[in-house]
Amino acid sequence: MRSRSEEDYLKAIYSLSIKGSSTSTNEIAKALTMKASSVTDMLKKLADKKWVNYIKYKGVTLTKEGKQIALQIIRKHRLWETFLVTNLNFKWDEVHDIAEQLEHIDSIELINRLDKHLGFPKFDPHGDPIPDKNGKIQDLRKSQPLSDLKKGDKGIIIGVVDGTSIFLRYLDNEGLNLGTEIHVAEIFDFDFSYKLKINNKFLTVSERVSKNLLIQF
Amino acid sequence: MRSRSEEDYLKAIYSLSIKGSSTSTNEIAKALTMKASSVTDMLKKLADKKWVNYIKYKGVTLTKEGKQIALQIIRKHRLWETFLVTNLNFKWDEVHDIAEQLEHIDSIELINRLDKHLGFPKFDPHGDPIPDKNGKIQDLRKSQPLSDLKKGDKGIIIGVVDGTSIFLRYLDNEGLNLGTEIHVAEIFDFDFSYKLKINNKFLTVSERVSKNLLIQF
DNA sequence: ACTTTTTTTTAGTCTAGTCTAAATTAGTTT
DNA sequence: AAACTAATTTAGACTAGACTAAAAAAAAGT
Structure with missing residues (x-):
């Protein structure tokens, strides 16, 4: 099982490693509005669980498994955003905070059914790509x-x-x-x-x- | 703000007070599969927040505010169950655990829109009544x-x-x-x-x- | 009414996840 | 390469929410 906090860290590390490959403690701290010392603590725990490769003072990268988890959280976030906009008529600028909560609901069956219900969308209301159930992201829309x-x-x-x-x-x-x-x-x-x-x-x-x-x- | 744990206690106390008015520490402990000592601790916290009337050794009842909170959680639980069954084609025996998570999502706007989306249902898939946004429960279906x-x-x-x-x-x-x-x-x-x-x-x-x-x- | 049993509370411990302050390492400048 | 600065880690403290074991209160049995 994963805590909500662990999931937040994995997602943040994923987002930050889109640009450069390795991510620094300070970057993560800023992204999550936490102190660097808290980040160091958590990075050790994530490394114990083999979700990140962490070397003291050298920054952190996601392992294959860690990346897969991050992608599944992003999948959930973006599917829920799509649901909120297309089914509940939210404006696309209103959905982020709610999706931030919904992305931590733990049920693979739920998210696969939601995906189907929405017609397997490939992009969310902000135009960002939605990973599929295997974590595959469609080539960026041109x-x-x-x-x-x-x-x-x-x-x-x-x-x-x-x-x-x-x-x-x-x-x-x-x-x-x-x-x-x-x-x-x-x-x-x-x-x-x-x-x-x-x-x-x-x-x-x-x-x-x-x-x-x-x-x- | 309320923690998930606090919400679970309020909901349990509400359910247990349907039959008798006052609820005992042990009953709550059993309902939440916790130890009685943990329950005592939490009852003090809930009393500080004025959500329960708690007198040592004498059991506990919800205050008006506490009852209102409990009803809103039950409302969310039952609306989500309805959504899962009618929109995502879950069977009615598969939805409880997922709704148990969804009921803690914090957004009044979300739940009101979900209510509307479902056509303001008065009963959930198990036949239990759904409280409205003011906590009113329709007279039990005959x-x-x-x-x-x-x-x-x-x-x-x-x-x-x-x-x-x-x-x-x-x-x-x-x-x-x-x-x-x-x-x-x-x-x-x-x-x-x-x-x-x-x-x-x-x-x-x-x-x-x-x-x-x-x-x- | 006294004893026994059950229930409840208190006291103290533990873990996850945060923080501050101090120490250490890495990077940069001269 | 020494000295300074910035980034990172360590050490120790705190809170919420759980636990165990012991003490206290209430209820039940005789």
Whole structure:
């Protein structure tokens, strides 16, 4: 059995090792808002359980088993987020904290049935890929920021680069939801803002927004 | 904030006070498979938080606030059970352990939306009433055990008296699901077994079963 | 009413997971 | 390479929530 705390650490280590391979004590501490000394303690426990490779002062990596556990937690998190948005009509910026709790519910059968119920989605409402029951992640969906599109291009919104709450709320307000089809009507050279055509209405967004919105390739 | 442990105690005390009003330390210990000394410790903490009225050696009752909390946990438990059975196709005997975890997820918004999604059900798959968001419980559904019916009577299965796993599995196997309409074709005097007509098929059940099945009035 | 049994509480111990403060190691600068 | 700085670990303390064993109170039996 795994404690909730152990799962939080494994997930954090996984996320941090996406960029570089090895992760430092301080990085983990910051990610979990804990003190470095607490992290050291836990890393020893995780190493005893063979979920991480840990060498004093040298940082930490996940073992195969540790990575598999992390992927299953991420799978649960993203499936629950999908459920909350598509079945319970939550906005995509409201679901994170609830999914953070639901991801620790312990039942493989539950999560496989939820997966089926949702139609085996490959991406969550933020556009992040959902690992399958074996931990396999679909090749990243081909996408580019809106700012790479040219006048006349079309595409579908499939995610965001920076998922902060304020930004997601803005998108929601403007009707820029996941799955919305957009059409670049105009690009204004002087400030690189984009005039979009969406369902026969026009909307102009700033350069900043255009760099943050991911459009299906 | 409440810990999972505190919630488990409040729920147990609520369930035990359905019959008698006051509950003893030993009863709680047995219900939670803990030692009496652990229960005493926790009762003091719950009393400090004004969730129970506790007098040494004299047993314990819930305060208004404590009862309200217990009802909300029961509400969550039963709504999740309903979700698992009606949306994810679990059998009614498979859902208890999972609901036991889900009932501690902390989000009022989540549970209200789940309630709406399920169509504001008044009873869970076991036939137990679901408290509403104010903790109100609908008057118990009028029901009687099958053993009270006479030859020729009709009714709908709405619950069970004893919800042990073996029994529920038996029912499932025989096609005796919640909501199934039954018709008493014959009662055999020599052993009080019941011959039922269900969707034009016949099925005989023992006296024991007939006392355990609740039929809508 | 006195003794025995049962129930409940107290006192002290243990573990997981956090913290602070001090010590150690690694990295960087001169 | 010595000295300083930053990162990491160690040592020791704390809390919640469980436990065991012993003491105290209540209930039951004679």
